[in-house]
Amino acid sequence: MLIVDDDEINREMLTVMLEDEYPIEIAVDGEAAVDTLRRQQEEILVVLLDLLMPKIDGFGVLEIMKAQGWLDKIPVLVISAESANNAEYRCLELGVSDFIHKPYDHKIVKNRITNTVNLFRYKNELEDKVAEQTEELRKQYELLKHQRDRLKESNVRIIDLLGTVVESRNLESGEHIQRVKGFTRILAEQLMEDYPEYGLTPERIDGIVMASALHDVGKIAIPDSVLLKPGKLTIEEFEFMKTHTVKGCEILNNAEGIWEEGYGDICYEICRHHHERYDGRGYPDGLAGEDIPLSAQLVGVADVYDALVSVRVYKPPFTLDQAYHMIQNGECGVFSPKLMTSFRRCREKFEALARMQHENEH
Secondary structure, eight states: OOEOOSHHHHHHHHHHHHHHOOOEEEEEEEEEHHHHHHHHTTTTTOOOEEOOOOOHHHHHHHHHHHHHTTTTTEEEEESSSSHHHHHHHHHHHTTOOOOESSSSHHHHHHHHHHHHHHHHHHHHHHHHHHHHHHHHHHHHHHHHHHHHHHHHHHHHHHHHHHHHHHHHTTTOOSHHHHHHHHHHHHHHHHHHHGGGGOOOOOHHHHHHHHGGGGGGGGGSSSSHHHHHHHOOOOHHHHHHHHHHHHHHHHHHHHHTTTTTTEEEEHHHHHHHHTOTTTTTSSSSSSGGGGGGGGHHHHHHHHHHHHHHSOOTTTTTOOOOOHHHHHHHBTTTOOOOHHHHHHHTHHHHHHHHHHHHHHHHHH
């Protein structure tokens, strides 16, 4: 206990009253009290403080203790003859735990000190426990974050691997997936800027772009005689080709449990619905309007654009200008008017990416 009082009689009275219960430190004025606190703040359990003292008065000591953060850990009881209400109010405002007026009753002083010390002891122990638990939670969070990042990396590898397998079998350039990813990102970012009501965020766009690699994974189940046919497909062959959407979903369902939360759903949406069209004339479910998941709408535009400007076994590439107008005019199926507005606004970025990929291939 630190007793701070310039009156020797008061110091002696408090020492005699309390020395059986607490080791006592004495400060004869505010300056000595601050020096003692600087040296022994970890050891001091409670401070008994007079207000009227030379050098630094009790209010000065309290202001220094508050500025240093000591009042958060060390309770202060003011024992003073000062009777003005504004003095007591100022002490309480500075963070004093209790205010005892002189002359005082010894039992009251003892009881108030004991109660205050016990309360602060409990408070400090509780804060220490909370700090320990907070640190433990932080470590667990960091561990979970590390595991989540590793799972996300694994998802990316799995998705790209499956997409590459499809490309290899489809005899395409090997860049189709990367182009579709690029076109999807360009269109999604433009749509996020143009139409905030869709709720697109950079994180959601990342998920859609990553999942776009699996849009044609069901083509693994399509026979070479149909998948690699150089000419126009018959009606029966085209109907069979269309099943790659549902066959892809079957593959994804069999891989249940390997995806990070949320990615599996996005992959499924894109795989099944990227051939749906806004007027309901797409496949496999004939969805129309905004019933088509936004992820599938975005990848649908990106996939069609890349198919138009790229060489296929059944056709030479269209020019960039032809591809743009064919999509805008609905020659490849009807897309959302809002997507078409954003597609128009990011046309130059689409064409720049297409040119860059074409140059890389040659």
